[in-house]
Amino acid sequence: MKAMLWVVAAGGLLVSAAGYAQSGADVVKAKGCLNCHEVDKKKVGPAFKDIAAKYKGKKEAEGDLMAKLKDGKGHMKIAASDADIKAALKYVLSRK
Ligand code: HEC
16 A cells, blocks of 8 residues: 555656646645745735735736746745746635
């Protein structure tokens, strides 16, 4: 049973190493966003829910935040592929 879990875990690593876009929920875990953010509580950074509320109805939010996270403007620079950051932002902005 334990061996099987390892196989599954290793398979997951291979998939992410190959650069397939992960789901937003996976990205925020894998890229350490959750070290500073929580969905519904302020931690080091604001709660994802509060961020979603702040940008609610703003079409350009995803692009603006993408630039912030990718280039480290007003946020720590995030080392992740565009697809991963995009998925993470979609996840963050859809919390409520
Ligand atoms: C080292 C701590 C830290 C990590 C790691 C971190 N954040 Fe943040 N984040 C912050 C802080 C602090 C703020 C508040 C600063 C601000 O409002 O710009 C913030 C703000 C944000 C905002 C709102 C920015 C705005 O303009 O309102 C978003 C979206 C966000 N983070 C997403 C993420 C995502 C996605 C990840 C992972 C890929 C991540 N953060 C990782 C600390 C962190």
